[in-house]
Amino acid sequence: MASKHLKSLVLYTGLIGGMLISMFPFYWLMVMSTRTTSDIYKFPPQLWFGGELWNNITRVLQQIDFWGAFLNTLFVSGLVTILVLFFDSLAGFAFAKFEFPGKKWLFVLLLATMMVPSQLSLVPSFVLMATFGWVGSFKALIIPGMVNAFGIFWIRQYATESIPNDLLDAGRIDGCNFFRLYWNVALPILRPAFAFLGAFTFIGVWNDYLWPLIVLTDARKYTLQIALSQLNGLYNTDYAMVIAGTLLAVLPLIIMFLFISRQFISDIAAGAVKD
Amino acid sequence: MAVTEPRTSPESGPFQPDLDRQKSLWARIWEHRALYVAISPFYILFAVFGLFPIAFSLYLAFHKWDGIGVMTYNGLNNFKYMLTDAEFWQAVGNTFMIWIYSTIPMLFFALIIAFLLHAPFIKFRTLFRVGYFLPNVTSIVAVAIIFGALFANNYGFLNYLLQSVGLPVVEWLNAPWGIKIAISSMVVWRWTGYNAIIYLAGLQSIPQTLYEAAKIDGASAVQSFFRITIPMLRPVILFTVITSTIGGMQLFTEPQVLVGNDGGAGAAGMTIVLYLYRESFINNYFGYGAAVGWGMFLIIALFSIVNWKLVQGKSS
């Protein structure tokens, strides 16, 4: 009995300790958003909240079109996430559980594409966008955003271990073709994997900075990161204001994560074979 | 093939093996057309949006271009310059060192945290997940301000802590190893929770029946761990190792926002991609930047293959 409590205590201490370290910088960010810029480097460091939060936030809202950028970012992130989830899971499932000619080389090619740094393709990608006439439109953000080798790799790995072959056997005996197997067997099992891929795709698009900066021309289409970057002065930056704006931009992500976090719990705990 | 016995080996691998090798290639392709349709969206999109930039950069690597004007043919000069440039090799060294300092502890911590979170009697799971997840959500610029404040030479928070226990101040951002530690800690802070959640998802998909059956068979906790958990987790571990390898080799944003485009004092924080970025976008040598990108691709590919073999090599 005592050892169970001890075990519990140790575990909780470890988890909480790690979490405090994890959250401390974020806590400090919150503190800074409530202070002035010159407070940030006072010595000794200021660790408690100040009273400037309202001031900082109002100034952010005055200087940039926060709500417009928020809606734009929501639209782009949401759309890309849905598309990525659908297309990547199809391909990941195929790679995980099926054999077909050329599969090995196609997969190697997939991995290889992840190794090319994105900075390299900045200029030629923009030239492509110009050729298609997509400069300044959301298409330039969404369609290239669907090319996500990472997601396919993730689904493949997850599906490999979590979709039991006998389930697929049973489905095949029932006469299911590939797509039926995908809909009926794979999708329910992949739900936790979807939750992860969806969350992090969403976050990635939400926080993407360099490509939208280059590609968007109309201020009405700006995403949050671009809008926030307008706050940076050339000669000097009001950090407290920028941090306040950044926190505002992070809030929706946290809410989204809380919302789907429950999906991480797999409901295949029993591992039984379904018919 | 009905399941009545517990399995102790992973059910990985293909469910529908390719048995009829006698059929012609085209017949087999046609037979599996559904699969090709499934994977084609990625490859089509990639052919358009991925292949062109890659081919363009390959072409560019043999030319000299300032980004606006005319491209002039430069033969192998870009590559020669790269191989003889001390700063390039320094960047390669920096990148590997930072990778070692950051990736190995990070994956280790992530695994531990995932196990802790997976323990059945832990409450407040959601709270913990949010707490570990926050670092990855915050925009990198804000994070850099914080870490800059943490590691600052004279008025940094860490130095404040050191001073208050009587230890001497460390000039983190002036020392080559200090800069690497600062960047590595930024990476560890930012990505541990992310990888922990990946491991957690993997852990949670291992069927409980395996553990129960092993218990019935008399296996101890340690045996279960090594013969059920680790093998079942292997595909996910492989995933994190490969993606952290690629991500670590491509490290750019963290050093750029922490120490600037020049990699800080003595260029100790200059990673390969930062070097590429500086040469292309600041010094206007796009052709050279493309050559560096290809050099980098080779390095990453080799390193990834090594890591893949290490993780996957001992498959059952």
Added chain:
Amino acid sequence: MNRRRRTRWIAIIMVCVLLISGCSIWPGQDDSASSKKVTLTLWYWNRSIDDKLIARAKEKFPNIELTAQKIGGDFKAKLKTTLAARSGEPDIVALNDWIMELFPSEDRFYNLYDLGASEVEDQYLPWKWKQGVTPNGQMIGFPMDTGPTALFYRADLFKEAGLPSEPEQVTRQIDNWDAYAAAGEQIKEKFDGKVFLTDNIGSVYSQVLSQSTERYFRPDGSFIGMDSPAVRKSWDMAVAFKEKGLLANADGWTPTWNAAMNNGEIASFVGAVWMKQVLQEAAPDTSGKWRVARAPGGDGNNGGSFLSILKSSKHPKEAFELIRWLQSPENQLEQYQTLNLFPSAPGVFDTPAMKEEEPFFGGQATGPIFAESAQHVPEAFFGERYPSVHNIITRRLNDIAKQNADPQQVWSDTVHRVERELQR
């Protein structure tokens, strides 16, 4: 259950496809096609042009539909990719002090002389005007603000160290770099090494260099050589400052610098007029204690911007009218008052607005000092490779300052590197 779920998925996919293809549902997509108005797009960064002035421009020029876009972050990267792809180019674009990097691409810009710029040439500082003109005589940049330099110093710290503290005294007695270094040693002694004369080695080097009529290249493009008197003098002075322990090693644009200033660790620095704003925001606790005097060794310039018209513009004449108005001497004066942008039109230097007393500087009117400085900035030729050579040198200087590298060693290494750089 299956059918419902499948139907739901199909519906989602179809909505996505519709949304992508018809992105025009999003409000505000289409441009209004008004035939009488001329549409001009302007790119600038935060605080380079007064937003209120831009608003007034729309009233002043009713026939111009002006879209002013504030580009944050990597302005240069966006400009270059846009120019490379020849798509989405604005009509008017603000350029910073890296304007010379664009000289090889002068054909992408309108020659402002062709649009009538010479009519107003005499209203602007000649050295600033010339910075916007390419070696081929094409004017691609219209002068915006300038960055004349002066010595910022803490009068209270100077006084305590037994140094002159009134601006006129400082100007007279600390009039060259050796005298400045000597003052630094006095400060070091008095404050026991807790207060430094100036911030970092790079700025010493840059400021000395900016006081010379030479940089790294001759107007014909040839390299003067690392042994040129200007470079050697600047280098040696910077190294001397390091060796005498006069540097706080606080890099500019970092919160560390801000903290050092605010905590009284740095007693002075030579900086451009726009550093006033930076300093005030970085070190509010030191308000009232700073003064400004003429820089030791002479006057120089750091930074400053320009406005240019891209060749892709369909309305260069209207664009030029707009530029002329935005940067007219009166409007430059106004932007001095709202944004602290120092004018490049000397005609307004004598107005009362530029002689206001500033509480941060203990009631001193700093305007006249900078005005004098602006009128004596030496003309120099930069060349399009100036930034890359300059960066190599300042980077290596930092190794000496921060890592105690051997100056001789670093010098020969730097020479070698610059030579390699020029061969690319």
